[in-house]
Amino acid sequence: MARILPRPKVLASEPYFEPRSIDWVKILTIILFLAPGFIIMFTILYIPVIQSFEYSQYRWNGLGPLERYVGWENYERLYDTTQYRHARLFREATKHTFILMALSLTIQLPFAMLLALLVGRGNFRGKKLFRTIYFVPYVFSDPITAILWIYSLHPSGLVNTILESIIPDYQKIIWLGSVENPSIALYAIFAVLTWKYFGFYMILYMAALQNVPKDLEDAARLDGANEFNVLRKITLPLVGPTIRLTIYLSILGSLQQFVIIWIMTEGGPVGHTEVLGTFLYKYGIDGLRLGFGSAIAVVIFCMSLVFSIGYQWMVLRQDYRSLQAQ
């Protein structure tokens, strides 16, 4: 029998002889079980990502051999705004990505928390139905989401029709692709992303809120705290680990938005919804400029890596530790 188990503690006082021979059955089992996963992870993900560092040093359309070595030129094209048009576009794309990120953190997550509090707390009819409905968009593919909203945000579409019936003297807004007011498209897209994703964060918050002991909140109320203070001083700190986790997920999620934006606007009008994902696709993949595309990917990858490691080290570490202590 392969000794897969750690040696039971009870036996510690008894004489125990570690077998000298190597346990081949165990080693073979480990290798066989790990091999499929590791082969897939390395051939499909790790090795290609590492190779893209090399590709980013070349001008390459992906078809011929890697011949035209250009050194750091592809990176300069992303950095040197005085010389390259792409660098200016890349800055814009980065800016829009950060706007989406900031909006997600300041609006989307608090909104999800508000709904988690409203839906998750107390007993009332239809509790589960609300949760189910808010989470529905999670199962729709990005093309479905994008198309539903293209037609809802159409000048004569649903959103304008509803606003017209509520607000007197309402001027129809061209949400996606207005020439006079092009920046509104980014906010419209943010609304769509919120529609699709807040249910996910709400579910995470609901799970966390469920574990907050009611006694603690009641104790605070007995001591004279009002509802707002109970929330601020007791409830939210107790779901802190989940909030910090969702901040992490939300930031990484904002960095990789692509499909919905691409289908809805292709980065337009005139680049006002260009984000890192659409920039990479438009200038790196679509024209088969794979060397330049690799450089873009490497830059975005480094951004998210620095953020990930920094955030995990500075913020999430304490949560891991308390998780292990439990």
Add this chain to the structure above:
Amino acid sequence: MTTTVSSLPPNIREETAYGRYVLNGFRYGFLFIVTFIMLAPVLLAFLGAIRTSSEFQARPFDIPRRGIQWHNFTEILEDSNFWLMFKNSLYITIGATVLTVLVSSLLGYIFARVEFRGRGLLFNVVTLGLLFPFVIAILPIFIQIRKLGLLNSYWGVILPLVAFSIPGSTLILRGFFRAIPYELEEAAYIDGCTVFGFFYRILLPMARPAVTAIAVLQAIAAWNDYFLALLILTDESKWTLPLGLMQFQGQYGTTNWSGIMAYVTILMIPAILFYMVTERYIVTGLTGGELKG
């Protein structure tokens, strides 16, 4: 209990009937507004699909006044291309789901139950995959898939889908596998169970909620995938439904609005049905089993 309530400070007395009414009134009002916003686009698609395009364009939200336009649906469903894409989507979804469950449960098992030197390191190597955003890795993956000669094949989409979900799935399964008591493993071995026998006959069935959750989440991800299919499946006979939807939209986007809404409705119905059946597992998977269904 009335004496207790009145002896409490006023800010706790919200549990009285009147306070509850007011609170619930606000709560319901707000929740219904959000519900409307969530469902309006879905309803819009349905109302667009059963009416003519001109009706839909004139009034997005209205009842059908010229009869229900069933032909919007039948035109799509009678197209053999639609069923070809349906089949492709199905193959890719099944392949990616089965492979993900298989591979990540093997990994999860080793990382949860087998002790050996370097286990922590190898586990970190797997979870490192969580740091690779999809959009960024897609270009290297595309180059690699082409190098492997897997363009226009199901495997070209399945393998990246699996690679992306291995880290998360392994993490979840490892947690569940760890929670299964060691005494059970001892007993199984004493009764003559092999390592694989224990894994297959005891561990997997006991962790079934987690395994199902992973399968469901991966099935949704694979069925909905658009970006990978867009890059890797250039041959139309290999296309999946999301690609088909986008092609249809590109072709009729400005003229046949009702047709597009019908297409969207046809794709939404199985998604919603699947969601209603599996919601419990989705929630389990996403919250690590903390939120009860």
